[in-house]
Amino acid sequence: MANNTSGASHNFKVVLLGEGCVGKTSLVLRYVEDKFNTNHVTTVQASFLNKKLNIDGKRINLAIWDTAGQEKFHALGPIYYRSSNGAVLVYDITDEDSFQKVKSWVKELRKMLGADICLVIAGNKTDLEKNRNVSLEEAEAYAIKVGAIHFQTSAKLNKGVEEMFLVLTQKMLETVEEKEAQNAPLSRQNSQRRNVVVVDDDQVPPPPTRQCCSNS
C-alpha cells in the first residue's frame, strides 16, 4: 500500500540466489549491518532484511530476501523470486561450479520473468584472488550477453558490496519508472499494483524479451 507510484517511495524486492557457501548471507549482512563473521551482529535473522535508500530524492525500501542455497531447495526458486524486482546472483570466484550454477539461475529467471527482473552477477571472495578459478573476462562477457551487470565483491573486505546494491537499485528504479510510463494510459486502475496486473485472459503470452510491451 505504501507502494505509491507518485515517485515518492518505492518498495523493491531483491532475492539472493546462488550455491551454498558462496557468501550470500555474508554479503547482505555486510551491506545492511556492515559486519562480517562476527558475533556482534544485532540482527536476529539474516534471511529477510530491509534497507532504506534515497536516490534522487526518491525514498526506496529494499527488501532483501535470502534464499536457502542447498541443492535440494533449488526447485523452490520460483516461489522465492516471483514478483521480485531484482536478483543478485552470487558465485565464489574460487569455485567454477558455483559460476555454472549462476548460469542456470540466469536461464531460469529470464525464462520465467523475462526482462522484468534486474539481474546482478556478483563474483564474491575477491580477497582470495590467488585461488581464482573463474576468469573475470569470461564472467563479464557472460553478464553482458544475458543483460546483467557484473560486479566483483568481497564481503570480507567490504569491497564492491555497497556499489553493487546501489547500481542494482538504480536499475530497478529505471525499470519500474519505464513500466509505469507505459502502463499509465493503458490501465489506470492497476497502476497501484506493481507486479500483479489484471489483464484479459485472451492476452497473447509474452515472448521473454524486452520489446514485449509494444504489442498491446
Added chain:
Amino acid sequence: MPIFALQRSYKYMMYATKQPSLRINQADLKCKNGCGYYGNADWDGYCSKCYRNHMDQERQRKARQSHSDQTKVSGFSKFEEKKRQQTDKKNKYLKSLPVFRKTSSAKDSGRPERHLDLRQANPDADKLTAEFISLYGVWGEQVRRDFFKCVQSFTTKIYSELENKPIEDIAEMAQKYYNLYSNRVNNTETYQEVTTDVRDELLDFFEKYVMVSLYSWLFCPPSTNDEEKDLIIQERIRKLSWVNAHHLDCCISETSIEVRDLVYTAITHLLGMDSMKAPQDKLSCVVSCCQSVVKVLQHCQGGPVSADEFLPALIFIVLKANPARLKSNILYVTRFCNDSRLMQGEAGYYFTNLCCAVSFIENLTAESLNMPQQEFEAYMNGEITSVSAWESALVACEGMHQLCEHLSLLKDLSIRTNTVQDETKKLTDDILKFKEEMNEKVNSVLERTPLIIKPRKTPELSEKVDDTQNSQNFYLQNLQIATSNIDDAKTKLQLDITPCVSKTSPTDDHSLSKINYDIDFSDLSGESSLAELTPEKRKSPSFTPDPFSPVGSSCPITQAPLIPTKPDDFVLPFVETQETLLEKEDEGPNLPSPIKPMTAQYSGFSKQGWQIPSIPCITGELGANASQANSQTSQDKEN
C-alpha cells in the same frame, strides 16, 4: 502488457513443480491443451481459458454421470460430489426465493443478481461493525457511511459472481477492489481528514471486514478441489511422520526443554492459522510461527539465522504440526490477502517460506533427504519405524510436558525443604547456645549479687503511719493501687511468663509468700479479697474491689489463700499440672529474690512482689523453653 499475464500465472505457480525431478522445463509451463499459452498447476496444467472449458466439460459430464448412475462414484469423491450437488440445490432454492431475486438493471448482463445482507447473516461481521465504530467512529459519519457502502457493494458483487466465475477470477476481482478502495481512501474528499496511518488501517480493516463476511463462501469453495488437496497433503505429512530434524540437516536440538517449548509455540501458532478468518490474521499466525522458529534456531546455533537454516527448520515444524486444511489456508491467503502485503515485508517473506516448505514436502524424495531410495520407501511403507526423542516427546507430548513440569516443581520443593531444615538446625543450635549463655550469665549474676533481705525501715514507717492514721482510708488506697498493679503485672507477667515451666515461679511464690507473711499483713487482706473473684470478673475493667467486703475486713489473714491465688492469676497453664509436685519440692533450693524492694515502688507488697521475682523467673523460663523447643524440633524431625 503480456508480461503481466505471465506474471499473473506465476502468482499461482507456487506448486508448479513436478515429481521427482523438481526442475522446471519449458514443456511444463505450457498449457496441457497445446494451445501455446502458459499453463498452471492450479488449473490442472491448462491455461486459464482451456481450464475453464475443461471445467465446464467436467461439470457437464459429472452432471450427466450423477443422473445416470450415482453408484459409480465412491468414497470421498462421492461425498464431495454430494456436497457440490447440495450447494447447487441450495443456490437454486435461494434464487427461487423472492428475497434473493433482484431484477437486473440495464447495466447488468441480464442475469439476476442475488442481493445479500451479509451483516444479517454473519455474527462476526456484527462484531467488526462494532469494532469499526469504536475505532474509526471519530472520523465522522461520512467515513463510516462510505466504508459500509463500499463493503456492501464489494460483498454483493463478489457474492453475485461466485457461481459464474472460477475462484481465481474472484480473487482478481477482490484484488482490484482493494485497489479501488485504496484509491478512494487516498484521493476522495470523504477521507481528507483521515491521517495517513489511519488510512492504511482502514484499508486493512476493509479487507478484514469483507473477507470475514464472505469467509464461508471464499474459503475452500466447493467449486475447487482445495479440500481434496488438503486431504492429500495431510496424508502425505502423516506418512512422513518419521522424518526428523537430522534428515532435514537442521540443527534443532532434541533434548533442550527451552527449544522444545519454542517448537511447541511455533506449532501452536501454525495450527492457529485455521481458526482465523481474515487473510491478514492468518498471515500473522504464520509470522508468529516463523518468529518462534527463528528463536529456536538462535537457541540452537547462535548468530543471525539465514535462510539456509530457516527453511529446513520451518519444514520440520510443518511436518510435526500437520496443520488442518493447510492448502486451503495457503490458497485462501494467496488469493484474498492484499497483494501488496503478501509480496513484500516480513509477512510476505515468511509466507513465501511456508509455501516453499509445503512445496518441498509435496515433492520430497529420497534424494532430498540424502537417503537411499530403498530406505526411503521402507520408511514410507512403514517397514522401518523410528522413534526419536522428538517422536516420543510429541506423541507423549502432554504427559512428558507434565512430567517435566512436576520434576522441576519437585526440585524446587526439595531445595526449599533443605533450606528449612538448615535453618531449623541453626535455630536449635542458637537456642542451645543461648540457653547455656543465659545459665552462665544468671549464675554469675547470682554469684555477684546474692539476695539479702534487709529489714525495711522507711516504707514500713510510712505505711504504719498511714495505717494508724486512717485505717479505712489506707485500706481503700491500698486496694486501688493493688488493682492497677494487677492489671500491669498481669499483662507483663502473662507476656513474660505464660510459656514458662514454673519450676522457679512456685519457689518464688514460696519465698514471696514468706516475705508477705513476714512483712505485711494489711496488704494481704486486699489480696485475699481479690482472690475470691473469678478470673473472668477480674479481667473486666469495670470491676472495682469493694472496700467494705466482708471477706477483706473479716477474713483471718493466712498464707493459705495466697498459694492458689497467685498461680491462678498469672501462670495458669503450668501451675495446675506441676503445682503439687513443686509443692513437695518446697524444701529444695530456693531462688532468693535478688531485688530488694524500694520505697518509691512500694505499694502493697504482694502485688509488687509479683513483679520483682519475674527476673529469676525468666531465666527459668528460658531454660525450660529451650528444652521444650528442643524436644519439639526433635519431634519435628521424627515427623
